[in-house]
Amino acid sequence: MNIEIDKTTKDIVLMVRAMGTEYLRPLGLEADRTGVAIPKDHPFYFMIAQSGYMSQSLRSEKQPGEKSPGLSGDNSKASNTSVRTVLIAEEGSYWDRGAMVSLPGPGLGGPPVQSMGTKEQKERFFSIFKQKERPVWAAFAMTEPQAGSDVARIATRAVKDGNEWVLNGQKMYSSNSPRAEWVVVFATVDPSLGRDGHRAFVVEANTPGFEILRVEEKMGIKAYETASFALTDCRIPEDNLLGGHEYYLNKSNKGFGGAMRTFNATRPIVSAMGVGIARAAYDVAKQFVEDEFPKHSFNRINRIKDTLSQMQQNIVFSRLLCLKAAWLLDMGKPNSFEAAQAKLFAPSLCLKVTESAKEILGEAGLCQDRLLEKFARDVKAIDIVEGTQQIQNLVVARNLIGREIIKD
Ligand SMILES: Cc1cc2nc3c(=O)[nH]c(=O)nc-3n(C[C@H](O)[C@H](O)[C@H](O)COP(=O)(O)OP(=O)(O)OC[C@H]3O[C@@H](n4cnc5c(N)ncnc54)[C@H](O)[C@@H]3O)c2cc1C
Numbered sequence: 359m360n361i362e363i364d365k366t367t368k369d370i371v372l373m374v375r376a377m378g379t380e381y382l383r384p385l386g387l388e389a390d391r392t393g394v395a396i397p398k399d400h401p402f403y404f405m406i407a408q409s410g411y412m413s414q415s416l417r418s419e420k421q422p423g424e425k426s427p428g429l430s431g432d433n434s435k436a437s438n439t440s441v442r443t444v445l446i447a448e449e450g451s452y453w454d455r456g457a458m459v460s461l462p463g464p465g466l467g468g469p470p471v472q473s474m475g476t477k478e479q480k481e482r483f484f485s486i487f488k489q490k491e492r493p494v495w496a497a498f499a500m501t502e503p504q505a506g507s508d509v510a511r512i513a514t515r516a517v518k519d520g521n522e523w524v525l526n527g528q529k530m531y532s533s534n535s536p537r538a539e540w541v542v543v544f545a546t547v548d549p550s551l552g553r554d555g556h557r558a559f560v561v562e563a564n565t566p567g568f569e570i571l572r573v574e575e576k577m578g579i580k581a582y583e584t585a586s587f588a589l590t591d592c593r594i595p596e597d598n599l600l601g602g603h604e605y606y607l608n609k610s611n612k613g614f615g616g617a618m619r620t621f622n623a624t625r626p627i628v629s630a631m632g633v634g635i636a637r638a639a640y641d642v643a644k645q646f647v648e649d650e651f652p653k654h655s656f657n658r659i660n661r662i663k664d665t666l667s668q669m670q671q672n673i674v675f676s677r678l679l680c681l682k683a684a685w686l687l688d689m690g691k692p693n694s695f696e697a698a699q700a701k702l703f704a705p706s707l708c709l710k711v712t713e714s715a716k717e718i719l720g721e722a723g724l725c726q727d728r729l730l731e732k733f734a735r736d737v738k739a740i741d742i743v744e745g746t747q748q749i750q751n752l753v754v755a756r757n758l759i760g761r762e763i764i765k766d
Contacts, residue, residue, distance in 0.1 A: 361685050377453075386453070396582070403461075412487040412493070444627055447631050448680070451631035456580055459534070459582045462493035467497050471484065474619070496534075499587070502528060503530055507749045512545065514527025514589060522594060523559060529543065531574065531585075535585045536583045540560050560598040566591075567591045568587065568588075572585060625745065625750075629676065629701050629705060632708035632709070633676045635708060636707070640669050642719070643714070680700045698750040
């Protein structure tokens with residue numbers, strides 16, 4: 359792995375840091391206190407739109423042989439979008455993961471369009487993020503009441519009718535869907551085919567039959583909405599089938615292949631959000647130690663020193679896993695194993711870091727003004743979204759067969 363961080367990425371990370379203290383942290387705390395997501399017409403979002411942030415995660419189509427700035431190697435497929443997005447996700451989540459996820463842009467809807475969409479579809483669906491006048495969102499919907507970890511069981515039906523598709527079903531836990539301009543919806547053309555029957559559609563929010571049913575009351579990350587919605591005789595133009603009919607004739611693209619590529623892109627990003635929260639918890643604990651224990655007495659408190667050191671190692675280890683998975687993707691190499699590894703370890707290690715921080719502070723760690731109890735609530739959800747720990751274990755185990763321990 360050879361990652362050089364280019365200047366544009368560094369500048370964006372610094373921009374996120376600057377808006378962190380002023381906007382992300384206070385808005386996230388306000389949402390946590392009231393239980394209400396940041397309103398979509400908040401002036402902050404217009405400011406974000408004007409800054410051009412909404413298009414930062416869009417992978418530009420390169421000419422063959424063209425090299426991306428900031429990446430070593432001469433792989434013609436190389437880009438730096440994933441590494442950049444991972445670093446931005448980490449920094450934003452340091453300030454507030456909920457506010458970070460709430461930011462306008464393609465969000466989790468971006469990767470499936472990026473990996474499965476035709477050139478025309480990318481142009482059409484991403485063009486709204488290139489304007490700077492108003493904030494716009496997109497979303498992703500795989501999960502259903504009967505299909506969470508076991509996505510093969512999705513039951514939302516897609517039936518072809520002339521040059522349209524008719525969708526019927528229900529989705530749940532779809533982040534940012536109530537404010538999205540479009541949502542990538544995974545449906546099945548035939549449930550008996552399992553994953554091979556899956557197709558991905560872009561459902562535009564103004565489509566008749568698309569109806570938000572309920573916004574969840576979450577234990578943390580309250581700055582953005584996570585919602586259920588119904589699709590009732592939703593008529594989708596044939597052009598909104600991601601990749602078009604031909605895409606699904608290729609065996610490796612059949613149904614779940616596209617979803618898997620989406621997860622390979624999003625798992626390092628979601629995991630990096632855990633790293634951001636863990637860093638924030640670590641800083642609170644370190645500050646507390648520096649304030650409460652003068653240097654000479656701190657030297658005698660071996661347990662606290664060990665804990666701080668462990669916390670820091672967990673953060674570094676988690677960050678490296680996220681970066682490696684993202685870097686492989688940027689280099690156009692397979693990263694399913696590394697993406698699952700990042701998702702397997704980073705969220706639980708980061709949860710451990712927040713727990714350790716609470717331990718170091720003792721009773722003070724449970725006080726709301728120390729933020730640690732909020733960090734612990736916020737980081738827990740990362741363990742679940744984009745596949746739980748147990749599911750990542752399955753993916754990692756499948757990949758281990760026939761694999762050398764040190765590959766790269
Ligand atoms: C905050 C938040 C935001 C989300 N955003 C989105 C989104 O934008 N779009 C979207 O589509 N979904 C989203 N989700 C849904 C998320 O991806 C699912 O919750 C997740 O995949 C788990 O599914 P489930 O909740 O149905 O749990 P289940 O699948 O019912 O799992 C319950 C428990 O059983 C375990 N388990 C299940 N199967 C196995 C197995 N084979 N072996 C061992 N253990 C197993 C799981 O690990 C888990 O611990 C979001 C969830 C949350 C919490």
